[in-house]
Amino acid sequence: MLHEKMEQALNEQIKWELWSGYLYLSMGSWFASRGLPGFSAWMRNQAAEELFHAMKMFDFVIERGGRAVLQTVEAPKCEWESPLNVMRSGLTHEGEVTGRINALVDLAQSLKDHASANFLQWFVAEQVEEEASFGDVVAKLEMIGDGGALYMLDKELGARTFVWPANGE
Template sequence: MIKKSIEEKLNEQIQKEFYSAYLYLAMEAYFSSINLDGFANWFHVQAQEECDHAMLIFNYINRVAGRVNLRQIDEPPADFGSIEEVLKAALDHERFVTGSINDILELANSEKDYKTAAFLQWFVNEQVEEEENAEKNLAAFQFVKDDPKGILLLDREMAARVYTPPSAAE
């Protein structure tokens, strides 16, 4: 069993993870439109991971005899002003998600729901990686910023990212 208050927060988190996927797909589309296919690839993989996050929570709610309740997903931004703007927005978004995970963990602890707290630990660790990646992308771009050759080199690096499904949270 799971308390209704925690079930509610987890359902909201499913929505946030799917919104994350949507946001990163919008970013992929932006990079495709300016022919930075490596950046586009990186955000495509990122969007796939966000769907995985949503499904991990979806499966968890089912396993603890809760009820999944899918919510409406907001529209992501239709366009972005610059490469730097996208990378900053991605970092801001990951910080927002970290805060959201922390809030649910706090609630789980205060309600003595230790299984949900243990489940969320994977997400706490994952958010360290998510913020680290977003910070590195932004910093790498800020190094090369006005240098087209540098951007192309970075684009080639971003092209190397490969999707791997999550393993530790089942």
């Protein structure tokens, strides 16, 4: 049985994951409006991952006998100064998500909720990947600036795909 405090915290994180998807869709729209379809596609894939994360938590709450309660998701920011600014914003956001996941692990441990603590380890590992992914693009943008190499990076990022795992892992 899921502890009430854990259920509430996971519901809040579900909202955060959904909002993250909104944020990345907004970023993708910004890129598309500037003729960068590869960056836009990269962000659409990132948004799909966030929806997957939300659904993974949603299912866990229900599986543990809790109730997934959806909350209002606020509109995200929709304007940025440059591609580098967008990606730095994404990297900062992923750092915030990492902090939130770590707080969930701390809560699970304080409640001696071993099932939730174990479940959340997947997200701990995922956040390492998320921060590295954004960090890699930020580093490349810092190297190339807004010059002609931006076109090449756009093509590279456009090759990214996200495939929903068949078994939800």
